[in-house]
Amino acid sequence: MRYLPHSDADRQAMLAAIGVGSIDDLFADIPKDLRVHGLDLPRAAGEMSVERTLGRLSARNVAASSVPFFVGAGAYKHHVPATVDHLIQRSEFLTSYTPYQPEITQGTLQVLFEFQTQIAHLTGMEVANASMYDGSTATVEAVLMAHRLTKRKKAVLSGGLHPQYRAVVESLSPMAGDTVEALPADPDATEDILASIDAETSCVVVQSPSVYGHLIDLAPIAAKAHEVGALLIAVFTEVVSLGLIEPPGAQGADIVVGEGQSIGNALSFGGPYVGLFATRQKFVRQMPGRLCGETVDAEGRRGFVLTLSTREQHIRRDKATSNICTNSGLCALAFTIHMTLLGQTGLARLARINHANAVKLAESLSALPGVTLLNDSFFNEFTIRLPGNAADIVERLVAKGVLAGVPASRLEPGKAELADLLIVASTEVNSDDDRAAFVAALSEVLA
Amino acid sequence: MRYLPHSDADRQAMLAAIGVGSIDDLFADIPKDLRVHGLDLPRAAGEMSVERTLGRLSARNVAASSVPFFVGAGAYKHHVPATVDHLIQRSEFLTSYTPYQPEITQGTLQVLFEFQTQIAHLTGMEVANASMYDGSTATVEAVLMAHRLTKRKKAVLSGGLHPQYRAVVESLSPMAGDTVEALPADPDATEDILASIDAETSCVVVQSPSVYGHLIDLAPIAAKAHEVGALLIAVFTEVVSLGLIEPPGAQGADIVVGEGQSIGNALSFGGPYVGLFATRQKFVRQMPGRLCGETVDAEGRRGFVLTLSTREQHIRRDKATSNICTNSGLCALAFTIHMTLLGQTGLARLARINHANAVKLAESLSALPGVTLLNDSFFNEFTIRLPGNAADIVERLVAKGVLAGVPASRLEPGKAELADLLIVASTEVNSDDDRAAFVAALSEVLA
Amino acid sequence: IEEALLFEVGRDDVTGVDLDEPAEFTPRLGKLARQQPIDLPGLSEPETMRHYVRLSQKNYSIDSGLYPLGSCTMKHNPRLNEKMARLPGIGDVHPLQPLSTVGGAVELMAELGRWLLEMTGMTSVALSPKAGAHGELCGMMAIKAAIAAKGETRNIVLVPESAHGTNPATAALIGFKVVTVPARADGTVDPEAVKALLSPDVAAIMLTNPNTCGLFERDVVEIAAAIHAAGAYFYCDGANFNAIVGKAKVGELGVDAMHINLHKTFSTPHGGGGPGAGPVVLSERLAAFAPLPFIRMEGNDPVLVESEAALKPGETPFGRMTAFHGQMGMFVRALSYMLSHGSDGLQQASEDAVLNANYVRAGLRDLMSQPSGDRTCMHEVLFDDTFLEGSGVSTLDFAKAMIDEGYHPMTMYFPLVVHGAMLIEPTESESKASLDLFIATLRDLVMKAKAGDLERFEQAPRYAPRRRLDETRAARSPKLKWEKPEPWAEAAAAE
Amino acid sequence: IEEALLFEVGRDDVTGVDLDEPAEFTPRLGKLARQQPIDLPGLSEPETMRHYVRLSQKNYSIDSGLYPLGSCTMKHNPRLNEKMARLPGIGDVHPLQPLSTVGGAVELMAELGRWLLEMTGMTSVALSPKAGAHGELCGMMAIKAAIAAKGETRNIVLVPESAHGTNPATAALIGFKVVTVPARADGTVDPEAVKALLSPDVAAIMLTNPNTCGLFERDVVEIAAAIHAAGAYFYCDGANFNAIVGKAKVGELGVDAMHINLHKTFSTPHGGGGPGAGPVVLSERLAAFAPLPFIRMEGNDPVLVESEAALKPGETPFGRMTAFHGQMGMFVRALSYMLSHGSDGLQQASEDAVLNANYVRAGLRDLMSQPSGDRTCMHEVLFDDTFLEGSGVSTLDFAKAMIDEGYHPMTMYFPLVVHGAMLIEPTESESKASLDLFIATLRDLVMKAKAGDLERFEQAPRYAPRRRLDETRAARSPKLKWEKPEPWAEAAAAE
Incomplete structure (x- = not known):
C-alpha cells in the first residue's frame, strides 16, 4: 500500500524491538469476540483505479463552468485566480497543524491576523475572529453570543434570512433553552420586523442582501434594537456585495456574520466554506472561535499567537463560549490571498x-x-x-x-x-x- | 496589469530618483525612427479571458485520457502519480534558477545527483548526465561525442532508429563535417547492420526496442563495433522497457541515450521531454550537458555542485564539447520523483x-x-x-x-x-x- | 527573514486581478451604495505570491517533518485526494443545482456513508457536521431529541476526566449538566464508577475509545450495557477511531453515536486549523433522529432528503446542523483515501499506527516515565513528567526543545489526568527510519535534561522563526487587527 | 536539517505506486528479458513527499526572493500558465495523434508564431528549438544552409568579446571559425571594428542586443548594413529581447535570425535549469530555410508541415532540430503570458524592467563603480569591482555575502570584458519596496566591504544550507553517482 512505508521486514524488526510476537498482541485489549476480521469493502486500489471511480461520479454532475x-x-x-489555489496547496499551509506552537507557525498566524483585519475592514467592525465553519453556523453562534451578552433568550429572525440558516438557528437555539421567533418568508421585502422587537428580545437577525436579493436598510432596525437593549446581528451570504454596499458596521450592527465562500473558495457542493464573524471590541470576550493576536517574542520581535483562549473549550471545558475547536483555516487562507490580490480597487x-x-x-x-x-x-x-x-x-x-x-x-x-x-x-x-x-x-x- | 507591481505613483517616484523626466528618456539609445509605438496585437486580458481563449483551443484537441x-x-x-505533479510545482523547484550557486540550491543539486544515479543504474552504465533536451537531441549529441572520441567521422544509423531521430542526426551531423550512413527503414528487423560497420565508422546507432517495436540484440553489434574501434550508441524511446529488458550497458553499449518522457512527464504534444544520456566513466570528459558531482563544503559536510564545467560553453566557448546551456531540469525532477515512487519493484x-x-x-x-x-x-x-x-x-x-x-x-x-x-x-x-x-x-x- | 504585513506593503490603487470596468449601467443599490472607503490595500500577483510563499516558509508541516501529536493525528495527506477534490464535477458544483444535475455527488455521499457504516457497524450516518466538535454537537442533539421524543427530561451527561474539552463544552452548550467520571490510575474508566453515577436523570455518557491515554477501554461493553440499562445513551468521541478501523466495530461495542474526524482518520488535510468534517454514525436507537439533509437509499438509488416536506414515516430528524449538505470537499478526499486503502489497507493502517506507537514506547521506556507502567498502548503512547523530576525542565521546556531538533512538539499537558503529560502519536505514515531518528533525538534530549543542561531547554526554541512568544501580553491587551501607525509613531519609526 | 540520499533510505521491496500484477501471459521478450537487477530502491508515498519537500526547502526561488541575475531574467512565473499547460487538450495530447484530432494545438502554435513575428517584425518562425542555445544552433544552421544554397563557402563568424559563451560554441559546433570582435570601452561594438573584419569569408555576425553590458547597441543599423553589404547574415542573440518588446522590432534593425528565450522574455519557469524553449524568428532572407516542422498558413488555416514530402515550392527547410514539434508545454505558457499582458502590458513590462534597472543604478551609483560611467542602461545594470579595490573583498566574496542577506547573487564575472563584473537585472516583477530593500542591503554590504569587515565576506555564506563548496575536489575526482559504501566503510560508519 503506497501510503504505508513499512516493508514486512521493517514490521518484523519493530515487533521484535517492542518484544511481542505478533501484531495481534498489540490489540489484546480489544475483547476477542469483538475483533473484526475483514470488512465487507473492496480491497486497495491504485491511483488509476481511484481516478476512474471518482471521475465517473464527477462526470455525472454538471459543472458550473x-x-x-x-x-x-x-x-x-x-x-478564483490560479495563484490562490496554488498557494493553498503548498505543503506548509495545507499540511500544517493548528498553530498552537506559535514559534513554528508564524506563517499561518500572520495570515489569520491579516484575515481578521480584512474582515474587520470589510464589515466595518472593530474585531473579527479567525473564521467559523460557514455562514449558517456563524449565525447560530452569533445568536448564542447575543444571548450571553444580553442575558435574554429570544431571537427574532427576519423573513429575508436564508431558510437553511434559519433552520440551523431553530435547531440548536431551542435546545440551548432559547426562543426563536422567525418571521414568515419575505420575498417582497415588506416585513415590519420592528414590530417584533421588544424588551425580551436578545437579538434581531437580518440578512442583507436578503435571500431574495433585497438590500435591507439596517440602520432603523439597529436603532430599534438598541432602544430596547437588543443587538442587531447582520448576516450576508455574498461577501462580494460588501465591495459596493454600505458595510453593516456603518449601519449599526453589533455582530456581523456571513459566508466568505465567494472569495477564494470553490462551490464544492456546499462545503467547505468559510464563516466570517465580526463584532465590536467590547464584546470580544464573548466571541466564539479562534482569535489571533499580536505580541512579541523573547527577543522583542513582533509575532502572532492564538489568544483569548480562556474562552475556548480546551481550557474552559463546559464553561466555554462555544464548543468550536477547528475553524476553516485553509478556506480563510484562500479568502485572504484572493482578497489581497483584489485589494479595494x-x-x-x-x-x-x-x-x-x-x-x-x-x-x-x-x-x-x-x-x-x-x-x-x-x-x-x-x-x-x-x-x-x-x-x-x-x-x-x-x-x-x-x-x-x-x-x-x-x-x-x-x-x-x-x-x-x-x-x-x-x-x-x-x-x-x-x-x-x-x-x-x-x-x-x-x- | 496584475503582473506588474508598480502603481503610477511608484513609477513617478522612481523616475525622479533616477533623475529623468520620462520613461522615454531611458530608451534614448534606440534610434528614434526605429521606435515602435504599439503592436498590432490584442490588449491585456484577465485570467478568465485567457482561460476561455486557451480552453477553446484545448477543447479542439482530443485528449489521450x-x-x-x-x-x-x-x-x-x-x-503519472499526483504526487509528482504536485512536487514539481513547488515554488522552490519550479521557480528556481540553474544551480550555479550551490550553497542555496542543494535541493536541485541533490535531485540531479539522484537522477544521474537512477539513469546509470537503469541503463547499466557507469555515469549519466543531468539530462538533455530530449531523446532525439541526445542522440545527435552522442554521435558528435563519438566523433570526438574516435576521431572518425562516419556514423551508421540502423533502420530501426526513429525516423525523426534520424532526421535530427542527418541535419546537424553533416553541418559539423561528418558523414551519416542511414540504413533503410527496417520494419521486419531483418537488416544486416554488421555489414555497414567498417574501419571508417565512428559509431553505430541502434534503437531497441526499435521504432517498430522489435527488441534488438545489441551484443553482436557491440562486438563488431569494438572490433573495428567504433562505438555502439544504444537508443531507446520507451524508458519503461528497461524495467523488463536487459539494459544496453550489459549488452556492450558505449553510449546510451533515450527519451525519459514516459516516467513522470506528460505527453504535451511533443515537449518538453527529458533526454537521458549515459556512458562509461572513461568517456566522461567528452560528455555533453551538465553534470552534478559530490563534494564537501567548508565545514566538511557533504554537498553537491555542478562540475566538470570546463567542458561547457560558458567556460570553453568555441572549444566546448557542446553548445548546450539549459537541460530539462524540471522534467528530470519529475522523472526522479516518479522513479523514486516506483522503485525497482x-x-x-x-x-x-x-x-x-x-x-x-x-x-x-x-x-x-x-x-x-x-x-x-x-x-x-x-x-x-x-x-x-x-x-x-x-x-x-x-x-x-x-x-x-x-x-x-x-x-x-x-x-x-x-x-x-x-x-x-x-x-x-x-x-x-x-x-x-x-x-x-x-x-x-x-x- | 522578516515578512511585513500586507497592510504595510500594499497600496490602495494596486490590484493583482485584471477586470474590465463594466459598461455604463443604472445601479440598483438604492440608498445603500457604499459611502465608507473599504480600506484594503492590494498587492500585484508577484508580490502576493512572494508574500504568502515566504509566510508559508515559517510553518512546520507534515510534509516536512513528523508531528507526534497525540489525539490530533497528523498523517500523510495524499495529493491524489486534492486532485480528486478539484474534479470539475466535484469542486465546481453548486449545492442548490437541480438534483437532476448532481447525481454523482449524491452517489458519492451515499458511498461515503456506506463505507463509514460498514467500518463502524452502525445504522445511519449524518454527513453534514462541519468538524469533529460539530459532530459531537450533532450526536448530542440527536440524543437530546431522542430523549424528548420519549417524553423524558434527563439532563445529566457523564464525562470522564480524561475527555477532550469539546465533550463537556458540547454537552453544556445544549443545556446538559456535566458530571465528571473519575479515572482509574491508568486513565481508563471504571464501570463501577459509572454505575455509581447512573440515575434516571442521566442522558448519556461521552467516552473516548481508545481513550486519550492511548488505551483501549477494556470494559467498554460493560459500561455500554450499564448505560443502556439506565435508559441513557452512549456517545463515543471518535477522535481515536483511527486506531481500530478494521479491528473493532463501535456498533458492536454498544455505541449509540460517534463522530468521525475525517481529517484524523481519513487524512483530509488539517490546513493550519481546518476545515474539518465530522460525520456522525448513529445506532438503531438514534438513527431516526439524524438531521437534514440525509441520504435515503431507495433500492440502489440514493436520494438526498433536504427538507421536512420530503420525509417518510419514521424519519424524525431533529433539524439541521448547517446550510447545504456538509463538507463535500472533505467527503471526496476521505473517500479517495478509503478507496485507495481498501479494506485490507485500512486494517493495515490501524495496525501500523499501533505498531509505530509501541515502537516509540519501546524506544523510550527506559528513559521516560509512563503513568500506568510499561504496557501495550494503542496508536499513541503517554508519558508523564516524572522522569524530569528534579531536572528543572518542564514538559513545556522539553517540548520547546524538540523544535530546535527539527520536530513539532508532542501534545502536552493533555490528558489532564496525568501530570505534565506528553502524548505521542506517530501515525502509520512514519517509516522505521523516521521513528529511529525521532527516538534517538528524544533520548538525547532526555539525557541532556537529566544532565541539567538547562539553557538548552529554558531558552528553547532558538532555531525557529521566533523565540517563545509573550502570550500573556497578547491576552491582556488584545491586538487583533492591524492598525495604521499613528503619525507620531510613523515619525518615530522614520528616525 | 540534513536529508539523506534516496538510495540511503529506500528499500528494494518498497514502492509508492500500487499496481496489480498482470494476469498470466506469455512474454514476447525473446532472449532479452532482463537478467541484471535494476538496483533502484523505492520509497512509499509519504517518504517521497517529505524527501522532496525537504530538498526543495534547500533551494532559493523567485517566489521567495529577488534574483538579480543579469542576462538570465528571473521574473514572476504566473500560476495561470501552469494551469493552462495542464488543460487536458494541451498537456494530454500526443505529438503523433492524427492531425484531425489536434486542430487546437496547431492553432496554438500558429497563434504563438503570429505574436512573435509581430513583436519582432520578422518573416517566419521556427518554433521547435528546445532552448536558447538550441535556437542559436537553429539560426546558424539556417544561415549555413542559406550560404550553401548560394553555392558559397563562407566559414567565419564574428562574435563580440562580450557575447554569451553559447555564441562561439554554437558557431564552432557546425564548423564555423570564430573571430572575436573587440569591444569599445563601454562594451558596445564599434561598426568600424566590424567593417575591418569583413571579408568574403565572413558568414555572419552574432550580436546580442541589448548587449550583455546592459546597453542598446546604438550602431546596430550601421553594423547590419555593413554585414549585409558584405553578403553575410546578422544573427542576434535574443537573450535580452525582454528589454525592447514593444519598443523596437529587431526586423527593422536588420536582424536576419534571432532566438527568443521563452523562459526569459515570456516567463516560462526556469525549473532549476530547464526545460527552456528557443523559437527562432527569421528575416525574409532566411525564411525559406526554417526547419521542419513549421506552420504554413493557408488562408486563415494553419497547417503543420512535418516532412519534406509535404513541402511546397520555395520551402527549403534545412532539416529538423528535434523529434516532434517542439516545447508545446512552453508554448502555451508563453502564449498565456502574452495574452495576459497584451500589447499594452508587454510594452509596459519592458518599460518597468528598464525602469527598475535604472532605479537600482541610481540607488547604487555613488557607492559602486560602473565600467562605462553613469549612463542610462537598459534592463540590466553593470558594475565592475573597482569600488572593491584595496578592500580585500572579491566580486565572488561580495556575491556570496549577499546570500547571507537573503538574496541570490547577481551574475558575476560576466561579461568577460569587464573586470570583476556584477550584472544586475531586477526585472519588471519587483516592486519599488522590494528594490528599496535590495538597494539598502547592497549599500550596507558595500560599506561593510569598504570598512574592511573581511570575515563577513570571506566566510560567506554562513546562513545557507551549505558553506562554500569545494568545486576543485568535485572536478578532480568526479563522483557523479551514489555508490554503495564498501563494507568496511559501513562498519566504520556504524561505530
Missing part, C-alpha cells in the same frame, strides 16, 4: 461587474411576458415571479443546458405562495452569451 | 503490465482477418500490417473514437512499402475495455 450558470442563494460561482470593480451583470439580466428577464422582478434594490441576485411552477421551469431549462437559479420552493418547500418564485444570481463569470442563452431558453420554455 | 489510446512511436501515455511491475497489455492486444489484433503482426519480440509496442492504407484506416478509427496508433507513413512519408503498416502501443492506462473497443472498431472498419 460548463454551462450558463445562475445559481446562488447562499453560494456563488466566482472566478479590485474588489470594488468586481462588485460593480457583478452588479452590472445582474442588472442587465434582471432587465432582460423581466422584459419577458409573464415574468416579474420582485426587487427594487439588489446586488448580484434577485427574485422573479414566473408564470408557472419555478421548479418545473428550472428543470426544463436544465434540458436546454442552462442552470437558471434556485426555485424558492427548494428552500421553502410546501409554501404555495412561493412556488412560482425563482432566485437568480449573476456574477462576473457570466458572459453576454450566457445571459442571452438564459433569456432565449426561458423565452422558449414560457412560449 | 478521453479515448481508447494506442499512440506511441517515441512518446507514451502513462499514468514498481518499475518491474509497471513494465510487466505494459508488456502484458501489448501482448494481449497484439494477439487480438493479429487474429483479425488480413492483419499481420510483424514482431517476434516486442515490449509495449509492435507493428501490424493492415489490409489497406494505414493512415486512412486510422482516420476512420478516429471517427469511431479510437486513437489507434501511428501509421509508419507518418514517420516515413512517400514510401509505398510502409503505407499499410501501423505502429501500435499499449500501456498500463489501457483497460480491457479499451482494447476491446479497438479490436471491435478495427474489425468494423476492415469489414
